[in-house]
Amino acid sequence: MLIRAEKVIIITEKIISSRIIDYLESMDIKAYTIYKDVSGQGNRDIRSISGGLSRYGENIRLEVIIKDDEKAVKVVEKIYAKYLHSKYAGIIYIEDVRIIKQNEE
Amino acid sequence: MLIRAEKVIIITEKIISSRIIDYLESMDIKAYTIYKDVSGQGNRDIRSISGGLSRYGENIRLEVIIKDDEKAVKVVEKIYAKYLHSKYAGIIYIEDVRIIKQNEE
Amino acid sequence: MLIRAEKVIIITEKIISSRIIDYLESMDIKAYTIYKDVSGQGNRDIRSISGGLSRYGENIRLEVIIKDDEKAVKVVEKIYAKYLHSKYAGIIYIEDVRIIKQNEE
Numbered sequence: 001m002l003i004r005a006e007k008v009i010i011i012t013e014k015i016i017s018s019r020i021i022d023y024l025e026s027m028d029i030k031a032y033t034i035y036k037d038v039s040g041q042g043n044r045d046i047r048s049i050s051g052g053l054s055r056y057g058e059n060i061r062l063e064v065i066i067k068d069d070e071k072a073v074k075v076v077e078k079i080y081a082k083y084l085h086s087k088y089a090g091i092i093y094i095e096d097v098r099i100i101k102q103n104e105e
Numbered sequence: 106m107l108i109r110a111e112k113v114i115i116i117t118e119k120i121i122s123s124r125i126i127d128y129l130e131s132m133d134i135k136a137y138t139i140y141k142d143v144s145g146q147g148n149r150d151i152r153s154i155s156g157g158l159s160r161y162g163e164n165i166r167l168e169v170i171i172k173d174d175e176k177a178v179k180v181v182e183k184i185y186a187k188y189l190h191s192k193y194a195g196i197i198y199i200e201d202v203r204i205i206k207q208n209e210e
Numbered sequence: 211m212l213i214r215a216e217k218v219i220i221i222t223e224k225i226i227s228s229r230i231i232d233y234l235e236s237m238d239i240k241a242y243t244i245y246k247d248v249s250g251q252g253n254r255d256i257r258s259i260s261g262g263l264s265r266y267g268e269n270i271r272l273e274v275i276i277k278d279d280e281k282a283v284k285v286v287e288k289i290y291a292k293y294l295h296s297k298y299a300g301i302i303y304i305e306d307v308r309i310i311k312q313n314e315e
């Protein structure tokens with residue numbers, strides 16, 4: 001049986017990935033997937049405080065599945081405000097998914 | 106013109122990718138995309154029968170588009186039961202997409 | 211606050227990526243993400259005019275976020291008609307996402 005869940009996707013500079021993972025773990029989110037071979041072009045002229053440009057070099061895509069929609073929105077708003085609003089190049093967004101309902105639920 | 110379809114995403118150990126592709130082909134699903142540079146951390150303490158840990162090393166992301174929702178759900182439940190429920194580390198889920206309607210449809 | 215947007219995903223041969231990016235820029239779409247380590251198998255027997263086969267070698271996944279749904283559909287139909295309908299191997303589709311509402315909106 002499938003249930004609805006949310007996928008949060010963060011594409012940003014590699015330099016902040018461990019801080020984002022620490023934050024996710026503090027929110028009890030322990031499962032994630034990382035894609036390393038990612039490049040791109042942002043639409044903002046953010047010069048990252050890491051010294052990178054928005055036409056950024058070393059990036060990652062980080063994905064997590066969060067069952068609770070409210071929690072997913074909170075995570076997105078927090079990471080955006082803390083890292084992506086003005087300090088680092090990147091984008092964050094949510095997608096609806098359907099996953100297997102685990103027995104323990 | 107766009108029509109609704111389902112995207113099935115499987116992130117799992119590379120060692121079972123050819124068996125999953127064989128199963129997909131047996132279901133008449135012949136088009137797929139593979140992402141190789143994937144790593145991650147699972148939220149279950151599954152020690153894979155391949156010897157891998159849930160903090161797994163060599164992984165793939167496999168994506169297929171399936172037009173029929175019922176078939177997509179069946180594929181997800183089958184792959185989960187056969188490989189991901191207890192034997193191998195990984196996750197499987199469905200996303201709604203819209204694709205171009207082909208002429209022959 | 212989150213608002214709805216569309217994500218357009220194009221998986222195709224690397225050889226046409228710069229032409230697709232030029233087209234996206236002509237449509238005022240300046241932000242995109244590229245995944246390079248992608249392979250796959252198409253369900254059509256298209257022999258690309260680049261000389262590639264549908265069991266294609268060097269591919270990319272290109273993603274853009276477009277706020278306006280009508281514009282997203284137009285972009286998908288245009289790229290499909292121009293490149294993927296008969297000339298190059300690949301797939302294009304749309305997913306619904308939710309993104310942060312920027313202050314200037």
